[in-house]
Amino acid sequence: MLEELYSVAGSAFAIGNLAWILFGVTLGYLVGALPGLGKGTATAVAIPLTFYLEPLSAIAFLVGISKGSTAGSAVSAILLNTPGEPSSTPTAMAGYPLARAGKAQKALKMGLFASVLGDLFSTIVLILVAQELAEYALGIGPVELTAILAFSMVFIAGLSGRSMLKGLIAGLFGILISCMGLEIETGSPRLTFGLIELYDGLPLIPVAIGMLALSEMMIQIGQRQRLADEADLLKGSSKREDQIVTLADWKNCIRPIVRGSLIGTVVGILPGLGASVGSFLSYGAERRASGRGADFEESGAIEGVAAAESADNAVVPASLVPLFAIGIPGSVIAAILIGAFTIQGITPGPLLFLENKDLILGVYVSMLAASVMLLFIGYFGQNMFARIVRISPALIMPIVVFLCCIGAYLQGGGTFGIGVMIVFGIIGFFSKKYDFSFVTFLIGFVIGPSFELSLRQSLGLVTDLPELLDHPVAIVFAVLAVVGVWRLTVLQRKQMAEMAKAETN
Secondary structure, eight states: HHHHHHHHHHHHHHHHHHHHHHHHHHHHHHHSSTTHHHHHHHHHGGGGGGGSSSSSHHHHHHHHHHHHHHHHHHHHHHHHSSSSGGGGGGHEEEEEEETTTHHHHHHHHHHHHHHHHHHHHHHHHHHHHHHHHHHHTTOOOHHHHHHHHHHHHHHHHHSSSSOOOHHHHHHHHHHHTTTTOOOTOOOOSSSSTGGGEEEEEEEEHHHHHIIIIIIIHHHHTTHHHHHTTTTHTTOOOOOOOGGOOOHHHHHHHHEEEEEEEEHHHHHHHHHHHHHHHHHHHHHHHHHHHOOOTTTTHHOOOOOHHHHHHHHHHHHHHHHHHHHHSSOOOOSHHHHHHHHHHHHOOEEEEEEEEEESSHHHHHHHHHHHHHHHHHHHHHHHHHHHHHGGGGGGGHHHHHHHHHHHHHHHHHHHHTTHHHHHHHHHHHHHHHHHHTTOOHHHEEEEEEHHHHHHHHHHHHHHHOOOGGGGOOHHHHHHHHHHHHHHHHHHHHHHHHHHHHHHHHHOO
């Protein structure tokens, strides 16, 4: 493999190709740092730029954008508590309290290091075992996928809020909202209320922007005086240990980074789960391992930032495994890359390694180069992004709302997308006020179509309970989902009892 990669290093390290990679990573990082404009938006908008590029430069450019925007979305999550995309929500939960405590630089740097390490690990896995792992991904049928998605929903519902019941209600509501549009089997309109714009369902980006960014702006506008009082805290501490990643920080974060990289890689390989599932699973695992409970979000946790960012960035390269090997996109980015391959007259799938082996090897080398560039761009450009926190909240909030409107307009079909964003901004506002997990809602909304399709297919494949014995993977995840509901409910009751006891004392 090393000899094959070396044979294409000349074309991958050509000045023109490296320039497009650098441009892609930089553009992606900038766009990712803007609230509401994530890697899907950046990559989709950049597709027209690839019409006149060589195949290698075109794919490398788009991969650079996806890598840069995934890492860049942590900037607004940590500094402004407004994630650039849903998968950065755990980063905001653990990183924003650190920024308020004057440790913004520390959180940003650890987030960047974890992003690069997770991305690099997943890229190496893609290079070494792409075809072998693709065979396992292909073996996951509808029954197994239904059980995996159900387990993911339960796990996230139990960890993203204080109430398991409220989390599950929010997740089921998200699945219900995802049912808007044309029914999968018959094509009949469903929950469209006579609006043609809803025939394709609600657009994801406006919904996510409304639930995450706009609702947060509504809350912060109501607390603008408190935010103004905290401005000095957000500027950062003068202590050197609050501005750098110390050896103690690395000791605390190595295990979360390794675990997050593994989780993100596995989630990325499995089609349909997405970066949000990976980041939340990793964050939840670290939160439980820490034993800190609610203090994880109240005081902030650099381990949480490392866990979430390593998993989030590991998903992107891993999601290319099923795309390269079997032609099935494992994520939004992979789906967009299919369009880029088609433009270049290339068909992803098993024959890709036979007919265009040099191209794929060149893409591998370009992805490694993009990981290195991401480290330098993020590290030396962080001071520029950190200056955002020195701007008055009265100036930041209108800018964030304006950018949210742009993202909703571009990805939501014009003014209809802005309307959707406003509606779900209001829903998100009340969700946060009454402690309904808006995160679980978004996960339910994202996986809803896949869950419905796989469930319908499962009901057709499994007509009797004994037939489930032919699907041991599904049984394992179903048992884990049931045990998860019981275990997380017990833990939440204990935490509530301890909190009540502490208040009485």
